[in-house]
Amino acid sequence: MDELNRKSVNEFRESEKCPFVVVLDNIRSMHNVGSVFRTGDAFLIRAIYLCGYTPRPPHRDIHKTALGATETVSWEYFPTAGSAIAALKENGYTVFAVEQVEGSLPLQRLTAQHSGPLAVVFGNEVEGVNEEALALCDGSVEIPQWGMKHSLNVSVAAGIVLWELVRKNL
Numbered sequence: 001m002d003e004l005n006r007k008s009v010n011e012f013r014e015s016e017k018c019p020f021v022v023v024l025d026n027i028r029s030m031h032n033v034g035s036v037f038r039t040g041d042a043f044l045i046r047a048i049y050l051c052g053y054t055p056r057p058p059h060r061d062i063h064k065t066a067l068g069a070t071e072t073v074s075w076e077y078f079p080t081a082g083s084a085i086a087a088l089k090e091n092g093y094t095v096f097a098v099e100q101v102e103g104s105l106p107l108q109r110l111t112a113q114h115s116g117p118l119a120v121v122f123g124n125e126v127e128g129v130n131e132e133a134l135a136l137c138d139g140s141v142e143i144p145q146w147g148m149k150h151s152l153n154v155s156v157a158a159g160i161v162l163w164e165l166v167r168k169n170l
Contacts, residue, residue: 025081034065035155041069081133104140
């Protein structure tokens with residue numbers, strides 16, 4: 001394990017973080033939540049905001065996929081995505097929903113045009129980002145897709161979006 005240059009929990013907490021926050025709004029699956037924590041750890045994101053009925057640590061089903069990332073990635077709970085978005089904007093974040101809506105930017109355009117602290121909102125696995133939250137965001141971004149389904153699992157989408165954001169900042 002030493003050869004992998006893995007950080008200890010304390011080293012992780014003291015590391016400079018990428019200026020990104022993930023907002024998870026009304027996510028049903030504990031496995032999706034755990035997976036996003038694990039991805040957030042991999043990319044040294046600043047925090048995850050859990051909103052609505054999104055499951056919160058500690059829980060064995062979250063831990064099953066997070067593999068300890070709930071101990072390294074900072075997180076906060078907000079009763080609504082709207083309250084999380086308001087807090088982010090007060091702290092100077094630009095907030096984008098990850099949603100296929102009219103006027104949404106392709107992901108690569110967002111990363112080419114934006115710099116500074118950024119939050120991305122992921123919505124419910126079936127309903128997506130709710131209308132109230134969409135209205136509060138500075139815009140929407142979508143992952144280009146060419147197959148039949150035109151949808152991705154929320155944890156997969158989070159991985160793609162975070163990689164693109166981090167890659168741009170390397």
